[in-house]
Amino acid sequence: MDDCKARPVDIDRLEDIFRAREAAKERPIAIERHFQVLADREPQVRTRLVRVDRGDGQSHWDVVVEVDGVRAGGRALPPPLRGEASRIPRHRLDEAAQLERLQAHIPDHLAFSATPADWVRSVRRIRDPRVEPRIATTLFGSDDRRAFRDTAYPWSTVGLVETNRGSGSGVMIGPRHLLTVSHVIDWSAPAGFAADWVRFTPSYFDGTAPFGEAYGSHIYWYVQEDGDGFISGNEGDYDYAVVVLDRRLGETTGWMGARGYDDDWDSLDAWSHMGYPADLNSGQRPTWQGGFRVDGSDAAAQAVLHKADVFPGQSGGPVFGFWAGDVGPRAVAVQSWQNSSSNGASGSAAMRDLVARARTEFS
Template sequence: MRTGGAQALGQGSGVMVGPRHLLTVSHVIQWNNDGTAGWVRFTPSYFDGSAPFGVAWAVMTYSKYKVVGPTVDFIEGMYDYVCCVLEHPIGNLTGWMGAKGYTDGWDGGAYWSHIGYPGDLTGGNRPTYQGGIPLDGYWWEFDSHEAMSHYADAWPGQSGGPFFGWWNGESWPSVVATQSSQNSSENNASGGQDLVDLILKARADHP
């Protein structure tokens, strides 16, 4: 995924959460002075220059909080996600994940997997997969909007990549958080019920 305004801003990762609905991270979006978002170009399953499903551009971006990178502060870390509405339903080709609100009752359980495009290992040109990742929501933050720490391998380029799991009785995975930030001691993801509600609003407004 590439983002920018008058010129390219950078790259990140993302996941389809509806027919034309892309979940990614807020801090990779170019937020303009008038409150609008810059361009977003999504290439699902991108691999060394190949685009097996083609490309889709965002036509609208839903956010809870406009996070301006490269740093992510305490408040921003609770809301570092957006749902982009794409120009056409590329999700009908790729499929998409469900979404669930993270709860602290899941803290410490190695339930989660992550996919993203790290800038160090693959130069952002190939996705990497990690499984068996525990998340730990900050106890002083509400489940509706919270940051979660984790110790998965994370690097710029993976921002916006999903943390997802599987539930009994469901044949599809569901995302609970997006990769947000990293430092020398721990990494952080953003999620909560507000993330789910944002996706539901984008899907209701733009089926």
């Protein structure tokens, strides 16, 4: 079978083909945490470490940073992003030419597991919308989302996206490239910039950041969601953006690959999604659902329909699958919208081409 038409692996065969493994090379990593301050002169910074006893026999440390010289009550914001709109491609680029170029990457220092292994309990913080028939439901049948705290690859690649508009989800799609949803981006940027600040924390869980965090510095997009609270028209086909981060965070977390969608895959129980739903754990813990079907087409840009369970906060999380012979999974879309009859993700070949451009211009 042509590699371009190869079928993604059904979820029930996934672990037979992509076997879990431990890290190939154990080594400590360096992480970065950021916060901004407002000061009239260069502040003085002191740091110290405090040992924390949690009774589990592990070495927990509290890293304390003291900043002297901060303006009292001052608020400082992260830097905004530069960028310019990408022209919507008239012709989709050759899929074969992109397959190897947009391959996933697994760092040697991370273990691998095709499905999350460290499950945790969820606490429902927002009532189930299905109990009120006049509220559009986004959950179909039983709620199959499961919260986890696994930091093995590829769960290391997905995380919490924070902006002036609130929070959503996203995935590392290159060495310093974040794929997320357009409607979580604050497009009302200061003069001279394309968008306001974006912060990404991979594997975020209950406030923890095992791989640190990074901020956006540049952004690529086709369509800016207009902020009216509705995903309509072209927004449903192009509700995604690629953010170039201020450091090569993917060398620590790894990254997913990307590819277009083929409508021959509509009948396959091959797809997974991860995100941070606000109704479970107030968006503080990631959830995963796998083995669902999607309804797409060969169109270069499209809304990929599905009935996986989603809630606000999961927007921007990847819809992804695994293909035999690949290193790791590839994203075909990101979660975008929901209504009472279907849920929709935006993506396919045009999304893949936007990822390719960002990775070419910012390596």
